[in-house]
Structure formats: structure tokens, C-alpha cells
Amino acid sequence: MRVRLISLMVVFTGWWIASLFGSDLTVPSPFLVISNFIELIVSGRLPTALSLSLSALAIGGTVSVVIGIPIGILMGVRRSLALALDQYFSALYVMPMSAIIPLMVLWFGFDLSARVIFIFIFTVPQIVITCYQGAKNTPTTLMEVARAFRATERQIFWKVIIPYEIPFIITALRLGVGRAVQGMVVAELLIAGTRGVGFLIHVYSASLDLGSVLAIILFLMLLGIVFTGIVQWFEQAVAPWRKGVVGEMESGNV
């Protein structure tokens, strides 16, 4: 905790010193950014924009999780499914997503569905790939133990593969939240038509109000930290045994 605090203070001081050499147009001081941030909140602009953005994030993110986790796990269990689907998710994962924005607009227009689908396409490969890797790499010894104790295929799935998979699902959630927030902002920056957070960034940067732009970016970063914190708390709650074995599990030598 102390290291974190010191690290924050060093960055903050560095930023402040840097701002002394630039103007508000190039490097706004941290104090200006904070006062802009407070103003954005008090005036209700950021909360309004956020509520518009969050609906796309919530729908796109939830659909990604609900579809992505089962697909990833099934790919890990059924080799034929993995061979059929793996290449698409790998391709989607590395593709520069802004390139498909024009397609999204052509196909789905400017409304919520375009952004939801964009967030989904942006998020789901990360979730599928993470869950797939976990399920695929379930240590064979652990499955063999179950076989030695006369487990059925169904029992192996629910009592070995799924529990082993839980940490990977949590990792998928953590990485997925990050992707979904990125997708949300990119979609709004590139698809006109919403007055969400991305739009707000667009407006302030067009009027060269860098202080407000940075205030929003900082806010998004904080949002990411809060989401990650929630996922970590969730992890502690559902997989308390994981803390001691993470290293062993990842090297596959449990």
C-alpha cells in the first residue's frame, strides 16, 4: 500500500513539474484536470454521458460473457469444435477493430445495436480464447485420477474440468471488462450518434480543452481499476484455494 502511495505521488509530482513547462493547451496541470473533473461531475455531463455509454457496455459485455465462456469451455473439451472455431477467434483478436467500424455502420446504422455488436466482437475473442486455453490444458493426471475412481465423462466435466477452469473464467472476466471498456470508447469515438463518454472526449478535444479530455480519461482508468477490484474480490470469494497454487497450476504441475 505504501509503495502504491509513493508511486502515485511521484507520478503526480512529475506531471505537475512537466505542466510548468507547457501551457494548458499542451500539458494541463494535474490540479486543472482535477477541477475539470469535479466540474464535469457537478454539471452532470459526465454522469449523463456515462449512463448513455454504460447501456451498450452492459449489454455487449454481458452477451460476450454469456456466449464466450461456454464456447471457450466447449472448444477446450471438444477438439473438433476447437478446430472449427479457433482460427476465427484468433483472427478477430488480432484484427484492428477500428477497421470494421464502417461495416458496423453500414449494417447496423448509428444506434445502440451497432455499438453493442461492436463491443461484443471486440470482447468475445478474449473471453473465448482465455476459457479455451484453461479447459484445453486441464492436467491429464487430474482427469486420470477421476477415471481411476470410475467417474463418468459427465462427472469429469463437472468435477474436474469446470473447477479447474474457474480461475481462467475469472481471468477472462478481468481481461474482458478491459476490452469492453475500450470497445465502448472506440465505438463512440468512431460511430457518431451517441452522446456518451467517447463523444464527450471527441467534443472536448475538438475545442482543445485538454484538461477535460484528460479528466475523462482518468475517470475511465479509475473505472477500470474499480471493475478489476470487483473481479478480484469475486475471485477471492469463489476460489480461495487459488492464491497458493496459481504458479503451480499455470506450469501445469499440480
Place this chain on the structure above:
Amino acid sequence: MSKGAIKIAVEGVSKVYRTEKVEESFVRRLLPSRRDTEIQVKALDDISLQIYEKEFVSIVGPSGCGKTTLLRIIHGLIKADNGQVLINDQQVTEPKPECGFVFQDFGLYPWRSVIDNIAFGLELQQVERAERMERAQHFIKLVGLEGFESSYPHQLSGGMQQRVGLARMLAIEPQVLLMDEPFGALDAQTKRIMQLELLRILQVQSNANTVIFVTHDLEEALLLSDRVMVMTRRPGRCKEIVEVPFSHPRDEAVMDTPEFIALRRHLWQTLREEQTEVIS
């Protein structure tokens, strides 16, 4: 000792492993033919062995001789290419309820507490929770793990982890115990303690009375067994079966007797012929 009924009969078991060969030529990799890409490794060659009720038989042999493969075939975890295994006069096609298995690397589930690991086999049999906890508790006591019921495997030492492995096997109340180098991953002192513990547990748990024990430790084999089968290097065949004449219950004292030392020397000489050929 007088021999009872035949409990396990291994009849002419052979096993060939087929593995894919990594092709060096790029064109061959693109256009593989079945003949090119398969390597056949003969692991076991015509093994026959009878194990009597209440008998403890160890299998020793050089590394890679297929002793673990043989144990897995006896359990029904893998299938033999030729020959068959009978347990209680019934052919083995899949793991049987009367057999328990202990793994060299323990094979505990990291997400299960000690008691839940021990109750795993009962859970698969859909034994009711209250009953399986009670039965698991009995075996926790037997292997000396009281107080660790709710610990997780990563919090235990290797010796304690294998105590969990033993209790998990015993909890399903098997008649036949199949043990694959169970103490191979432990340090020398812990290993000795676990060997004596196993002797004690087998005295107490008299329905679990027929044991096949794979090891590469000759002293361990002699201390625990009634007979020791020595296997040849790959492809594994039965080279010799050595009778161990000491009566039960045994303790460490037998290890200092001249007979024990003579047997150990004999086993080592038999095994050494196989070992050196592996090296050279």
C-alpha cells in the same frame, strides 16, 4: 506362507504405443502417409503373473520398462493390445469398483480440501454427503491427518499429501490396492515413515488385502512385499520373480537381517544387467 485363491491374473499382456513421428522434411509434413508418421514402441511383451489373495507384490524394473503401463492395464485405465487381466475371475475392461489406485504425483485436486479430496470417490458414487463425510473422517484418522480436514493440498507437505492419496483410495473400500510409485516423490526419511505407515494401515485395513506396488526402490520392494517381480528393459518382460520369506507383521528390523541383505544384492544384480544395457 500358504497361498489362497488367485485374485488377479495377468495373462499374456502386450502393449504397443503408437506415437506420431515428427517429420523432418517439409514436403513429407505436407503430404504425410500413415507409414511415415507412426512410430511403434513396444512397451510390454507377453507378461503373465498371478497374484493371490492377501498377497503384496512389487514390480521393479529399469526406467521406461513399462511397469507403470502394466499397472494401468491391470486397473483398466488403458487397454492391452494382446492378452487380458482378470480380477476375481472377471475380465477388466474399465476401472473396477474393487480396485483403488494411488498416483506417484498424488493427483490431489487443489480446489478441494483434504476431506473433500478423500471423499471424492464416494462423491462420484453419489454417497450422501453426511455419510461420505463420516467415512472420510474415519480414514483421515487412520492415516493420521486429524486437524487437517479443511486444509488445502498446497498447504501440506509431500508426505501428508500422499497420506491424503492413501486415504482417498481406502475410502472407496477396495479389495485390491494398485500403487504407482506412491513414495517416489518423497525424501528418504519421509519415504521410510510412509512405508512403515503403509504396513501398519494394511494390518488394520484387513479387507484391503491384495496389493500391487510399482517402485524402483529395491529396499522398499523387499520391506513391503511377499513377492517381487523384476522386469526387463523395454519391451518389458518378466525377468524373475523373487519370493520374500519374512513373516508379517514386519518392521524395519528385517532390513538388518542377512537374508534381507542377500536378497537385496540378488535383486540388484538381476536388475543391473537390465540397467547397464539401458545406459550403454
